Each structure stands twice: as C-alpha cells, then as structure tokens.
Amino acid sequence: LAKTTQPISMDSYEGQEVNITCSHNNIATNDYITWYQQFPSQGPRFIIQGYKTKVTNEVASLFIPADRKSSTLSLPRVSLSDTAVYYCLDRGSTLGRLYFGRGTQLTVWP
Amino acid sequence: GAVVSQHPSWVICKSGTSVKIECRSLDFQATTMFWYRQFPKQSLMLMATSNEGSKATYEQGVEKDKFLINHASLTLSTLTVTSAHPEDSSFYICSAHGAGGGRGRLAGPTDTQYFGPGTRLTVL
Numbered sequence: 427l428a429k430t431t432q433p434i435s436m437d438s439y440e441g442q443e444v445n446i447t448c449s450h451n452n453i454a455t456n457d458y459i460t461w462y463q464q465f466p467s468q469g470p471r472f473i474i475q476g477y478k479t480k481v482t483n484e485v486a487s488l489f490i491p492a493d494r495k496s497s498t499l500s501l502p503r504v505s506l507s508d509t510a511v512y513y514c515l516d517r518g519s520t521l522g523r524l525y526f527g528r529g530t531q532l533t534v535w536p
Numbered sequence: 537g538a539v540v541s542q543h544p545s546w547v548i549c550k551s552g553t554s555v556k557i558e559c560r561s562l563d564f565q566a567t568t569m570f571w572y573r574q575f576p577k578q579s580l581m582l583m584a585t586s587n588e589g590s591k592a593t594y595e596q597g598v599e600k601d602k603f604l605i606n607h608a609s610l611t612l613s614t615l616t617v618t619s620a621h622p623e624d625s626s627f628y629i630c631s632a633h634g635a636g637g638g639r640g641r642l643a644g645p646t647d648t649q650y651f652g653p654g655t656r657l658t659v660l
Contacts, residue, residue, distance in 0.1 A: 428579075462651075469540075469629045469651030470580070513579070522568060522633060524649060526580040 428527035429453070430514050435531040444501045446530050448514035451495055457516040459490055459497045464511045464529070474499070475517070501532075509534045538564045540632050542652035549620055550660055557615045557655045559630030565610035566632035570649070571603070574627040586613040620659045629654040 431449040438444045450459060458477050462470035474481055474488045476497075481488045487500040501508060511529040539562040549555050559569055569586040584605055585593040592605035602624075604616040613632075617624055631651040 467627065467654065467656065469542075469631070469654045472648050472650065475648070521585075522647075522649065523570065523582055523585060524580075524631070525582060526572075528579050 428525045429516050430527050432512075432514055432527065432530045434528060435533070437533050437535065438504055439535050440505055441503050444504050444508075444532060444534075446499045446501075446512055446514075446532065448497050448499070449495065450497060450514075450516055453494055453516045454518065457518040459488070459494070460515045460517045460524075461486070461488065461497075461499045462513045462515070464513065470513065470526075473512075504532075504534045506534050506536060508532065538562075538632075538648070538650045540630065540650045540652040542628075542630055542655050544655060545653060546656040546658075548658045548660065551621050552619055554616055554618045555620055555657060557617075557628055557630075557657075559613045559615070559632070559652055561611045561632045561650075564632075566613075567610060569607060569613040569630055569632045571605065571613075571615050572629045572631070574629060574654075580629060583615075588613075617657065620657070622659045625657055625659045627654050627656055 429452045458475050460475040461473040463473050464470040474483055474486050476488045476490050478490050489498040511531050513526050513529040515524050541560045543558045547555055567588045571583045572580040573583050574580045582595050583598045586605045586607040588607045588610055594600045607613040631649045633647050633649055
C-alpha cells in the first residue's frame with residue numbers, strides 16, 4: 427500500500443551533502459510528506475515533515491516542488507553515523523496509518 | 537521529542553506459547569497506537585491500528601485472533617501473539633501519535649508519530 431518510490435540505495439562519503447529524492451505520484455491534497463530514519467534493530471526516527479516549498483530543522487532540509495509529486499531530503503555534511511535506511515511517506519489521508527515502502531539504504535564511507 | 541517504550545526488548549519462546557508485548561507512551565497521551573512487523577531486510581508492515589477503549593482495526597491479511605491487541609489506557613497498548621510459531625519470529629514495533637500543542641489535544645493524522653524501540657521475537 428506504499429504510495430511512494432525512492433532509490434533502493436545510495437552511497438556517499440563523510441562530509442558530503444546527500445540528497446535523497448522520493449516520488450509521490452499518488453499524493454492526496456491533504457497529505458503531508460514525512461521522512462523517517464531507521465537504524466538496524468531500532469524503531470524509525472522522525473526526521474522532518476512538510477507540505478510544500480522548503481522546511482529546515484537542525485538535522486535536515488526538505489524540498490517540495492509546487493506540484494508536490496516529489497520531495498528531496500537533504501542531509502548536510504553526512505557522517506558515518508548517518509548510515510541508515512531512510513523512508514519517505516505520504517501522511518494524512520490514511521488517518522495516521524503509515525505504509526512504508528522499501529526505503530533508501532544510505533551508506534556513508536570514511 | 538516524545539518517548540515511546542516497548543517491553544520486552546527481546547523475547548525467546550517455545551512454539552505454541554503466547555507472548556505479550558507492551559507499548560507505552562511515556563510523556564504524552566495516545567488515543568491511537570499502531571503495531572508494525574518487520575522481517576529481516578524488509579520494510580515495516582502495518583499490522584493494526586489500536587484505538588483506546590475500542591476494538592483494534594486490522595490490516596488486510598492480519599489474523600485478529602492470532603494478534604490480540606488491547607488498548608486499555610491512553611498510555612498503554614499491548615500486542616499478544618497467541619500460539620506463536622517460528623514463522624511469527626520477527627521485529628515488532630509500535631508507534632503512537634504525539635499530541636503536540638499542549639496536553640489534552642488529540643493528535644491528528646499528520647501529527648508526528650513516534651516509534652518504540654521494537655521487540656525482537658524469536659519462536660523456537
């Protein structure tokens with residue numbers, strides 16, 4: 427039931443900026459776009475959420491174009507500890523239920 | 537951010553026994569909690585929505601008589617895996633809505649959902 431599409435994996439090096447793009451081809455008008463991070467054997471951790479344009483917090487930025495059919499999670503200057511699976515989701519029209527896709531495995535190399 | 541705990545963090549049991557997993561919201565009230573299951577190298581799969589004071593809503597394909605959910609208070613939901621078998625071995629994760637904007641406000645569907653640390657169930 428996952429409605430989003432994202433790359434299966436990405437590689438980066440420490441200190442680089444990483445941008446992970448997600449497709450939201452079936453996003454509903456009242457859906458928000460949310461990103462989670464998950465480390466092995468842990469529950470997902472909320473990263474950021476937005477509706478349109480740009481949202482920034484202490485860990486990431488989220489860019490959403492006007493048509494809202496895609497989103498880009500930007501992680502500035504990644505470190506080894508950012509190696510994790512990142513999930514993008516549409517939220518709202520499913521009454522809080524989250525349907526996870528396969529996520530993007532980000533591997534940061536030294 | 538809000539904290540959600542799970543207990544136990546891991547459990548090993550014999551086939552045929554029942555196992556109860558607790559999910560607690562530690563610093564906020566959660567009228568709705570969710571239960572997920574995650575197999576190795578796979579994504580999270582939503583199992584059911586746990587509603588305080590009412591019956592849980594199960595996703596298609598999830599056996600409600602096998603996975604019993606009780607949401608007796610605004611801070612506690614339990615998942616009981618009945619007559620567990622090896623194929624039930626998995627990582628079980630709960631989540632709860634955080635009602636931001638002050639205590640007492642019910643969380644909406646776009647309020648942040650906080651996840652517990654997960655429970656590793658191994659059925660021998």
